[in-house]
Amino acid sequence: MTKTITDVICPFCGTLCDDLEVVVSDDGKKLLEVYNSCVIGTEKFLHSQSPDRVTLPRMHQEDGSWKEISYDEAVEYSAQMLAKAKKPLMFGWSSTNCEAQSVGNEIAEISRSCCDNTAATCHGTSLIAIQDAGLPSCTLGEIKNRADRVIFWGCNPAHAHPRHMSRYSIFPRGFFTGKGQMSRKLLVVDPRITDTARMADVHLQIEQGKDYELLNALRVALKGEWLPDVVAGIPSEKIRETADILKSGRFGIIFFGMGVTQSLGKNHNIDEAIALTKDLNEHTKFSIMPMRGHYNVTGSGEVFAWQFGFPYAVDLTRGFARYNPGDTSTIDLLTRGEIDAMFTIGSDPGAHFPISAVQHIAAVPSVCVDPHLTPTSGVSKLHVPVAFNGVECGGNCYRMDNVPIDCRKVVESPEGMLTDEEFLIKVRDRLKQLKGVA
Amino acid sequence: MTKNISLNLISGRTIQQGVAIEGGKEKPLYRTAAGIIEMDESDLKKLGAWKNTNVRVTSKYGSVVVKAIETTQGPHPGLGFIPMGPWANAIIDPNTYSTGMPTFKGVPVTVEVAMNEPILLGIELVQKLCGVKTA
Numbered sequence: 022m023t024k025t026i027t028d029v030i031c032p033f034c035g036t037l038c039d040d041l042e043v044v045v046s047d048d049g050k051k052l053l054e055v056y057n058s059c060v061i062g063t064e065k066f067l068h069s070q071s072p073d074r075v076t077l078p079r080m081h082q083e084d085g086s087w088k089e090i091s092y093d094e095a096v097e098y099s100a101q102m103l104a105k106a107k108k109p110l111m112f113g114w115s116s117t118n119c120e121a122q123s124v125g126n127e128i129a130e131i132s133r134s135c136c137d138n139t140a141a142t143c144h145g146t147s148l149i150a151i152q153d154a155g156l157p158s159c160t161l162g163e164i165k166n167r168a169d170r171v172i173f174w175g176c177n178p179a180h181a182h183p184r185h186m187s188r189y190s191i192f193p194r195g196f197f198t199g200k201g202q203m204s205r206k207l208l209v210v211d212p213r214i215t216d217t218a219r220m221a222d223v224h225l226q227i228e229q230g231k232d233y234e235l236l237n238a239l240r241v242a243l244k245g246e247w248l249p250d251v252v253a254g255i256p257s258e259k260i261r262e263t264a265d266i267l268k269s270g271r272f273g274i275i276f277f278g279m280g281v282t283q284s285l286g287k288n289h290n291i292d293e294a295i296a297l298t299k300d301l302n303e304h305t306k307f308s309i310m311p312m313r314g315h316y317n318v319t320g321s322g323e324v325f326a327w328q329f330g331f332p333y334a335v336d337l338t339r340g341f342a343r344y345n346p347g348d349t350s351t352i353d354l355l356t357r358g359e360i361d362a363m364f365t366i367g368s369d370p371g372a373h374f375p376i377s378a379v380q381h382i383a384a385v386p387s388v389c390v391d392p393h394l395t396p397t398s399g400v401s402k403l404h405v406p407v408a409f410n411g412v413e414c415g416g417n418c419y420r421m422d423n424v425p426i427d428c429r430k431v432v433e434s435p436e437g438m439l440t441d442e443e444f445l446i447k448v449r450d451r452l453k454q455l456k457g458v459a
Numbered sequence: 460m461t462k463n464i465s466l467n468l469i470s471g472r473t474i475q476q477g478v479a480i481e482g483g484k485e486k487p488l489y490r491t492a493a494g495i496i497e498m499d500e501s502d503l504k505k506l507g508a509w510k511n512t513n514v515r516v517t518s519k520y521g522s523v524v525v526k527a528i529e530t531t532q533g534p535h536p537g538l539g540f541i542p543m544g545p546w547a548n549a550i551i552d553p554n555t556y557s558t559g560m561p562t563f564k565g566v567p568v569t570v571e572v573a574m575n576e577p578i579l580l581g582i583e584l585v586q587k588l589c590g591v592k593t594a
Contacts (some may be wrong), residue, residue, distance in 0.1 A: 033477075033481070052483045059474075060474065060477075060478055061474065061477035061478050061481055062482040064477075064482050065481040068481055068482055068483065071483065073483075081591075082594075083592075084592070084594060085591075085592035085593045085594040087594075103492050141559055141560070142560065142561065142563070145558065145559045145560050146558050146559075146560045149558060171558075177471065177472065177532075179474070180472050180473050180474040180477070181471075181472035181474075181477070183474060183477075198544070212538060213530075213533060213538065213540065214467070214533060214534070214535070215532045215534045216534055218532075222575060226535075229467055229469060229538060229564065230564070233572060237554035256549055279471060279472075279562065279563065279564070280469075280471070282560060283560060283561070283562065283563040283564045284564045284565050285556075285562060285565055286545060286563070286586075287556065287558045287560055288487060288558055298484055314472075323568040333559075334559050346555075346558050346559035347555060347558060347559060348557075349558030350555065350558075350559025351559070352553060352554055352555055352559060352560070353559060356553055369480075370486070370547050371545070371582075371585050372484060372543075372544050372548070372585070373482070373543060373548065374543070374548060374561070375520070375551055375552075375553035375561045376520075376545075376548055376549045376588050376589075377520070377553045378553060378561075378586060379548070379588070379589055380588065380590075381588050382588075382589075383589035383590070383591050393483065393484060394483065394484060394485045394582065395484050395582070396484060396545050396581055396582050396584075396585035396586075397584050399582040399585060399591065400586060400589050400591050429507050442501065446530045
């Protein structure tokens, strides 16, 4: 006999779908099938059952081989590394729960670490802009029920947030959007004709990197002022037409992604997008929301912010929290070679950082806490496999609209395997002993 | 002399890359999903390359061998797309301009045919570029 668990939360992207059904064996030890999730979410659940999974911590040896060690030895190495380092960096946090993040912050305080999450390579620039200009936002539920103008700017949810459009933004029939997709106008701004753009009522195929110019031109068009014939590759008539479509809606939303945050202009692109949202509010109701990637990157920002006052790029080396992107941010710390120990958890900088930053991770004592084999584990001195959060243990996570949702445990982890939080608690307690902290 | 063309490179998520990272980054599927450059048909013609040819992509910041495939989300002449991952990150611009964010999109690159050069697996590529000894 098998059991079906309903209302399971998907720990992949910031959409944090909460309607999955998972079939497990009667003893709860094997996960057999996953329903309702996207193909990426399904793969995540099923990969936890992989027979070739690493189940014990491993130390990288001089000759390049790996030696299995116990969790106690892994705790000792991690605590000693953090205790000895002058400027350790604790990075990641976006693929684990808020409870583990909070224990991590205690460790960071004791070891006077720099700490940062994956906003470093996704919405860090958005956070800077939000601090500059504020964020008139809303929840995904409001969008489902009200939004009749939906813009995807520099993001491609058909690939990156596969169920976003079917659950919230385009297809669902909401209270004031009873005809679903027919009730909404979809606008996409992207230099490629993405699979999201193919569904759009209006696709502005912008010249790559000219987001600021086009956002500014839309603001000009809203005010009915003069525009050049072409801005960012888009004819002025099309820009005015788009402005009219936006103005004529009852409730609009701008979703923005890496196309805006990672292109030149960076935080200033987002400043301008927020300013456009503000201007649109003179005509109708408009909101703006970053399309957060990791399922709990938002939670990491929340936990950093309520414990340290800043959402990412926090430097505790002086014994108090400092925040100065460009100075205290991970990529800059690594490429300048300032870090003397690296503790990675719940993310894969080895795959997603520029190689010049990864080279510095490989050069210093390092720990990678991750259930998977990754480029980060491949260049770290110690790899600690842990239970899959959201599959083999529960915990609090934040959806991209800052709504907290508790993830659920659906299956047992391999015998003896620790969760992120359990491992961090052991490291914290040992670090306290080493540092003589009560 | 080897023929090469200049492109503006961007990186980003694809659903195939998403499935591959959750399925195991040590596996060949990750290379199939992200060790590629999506190029416009006109750019492949300019380069004189067949679809699915190995090419070397070089920027000011590094060089990497990937498979050139015809774009799946185009046309976008002049623009190259490598899915996010170690292959893209071997050549993207690490400058953050005091924001903390590298410039993952908008990197000038040159592309040349490298028919006989191998495309490394994801973990293998990062280990090699970092000089990490492997057994």
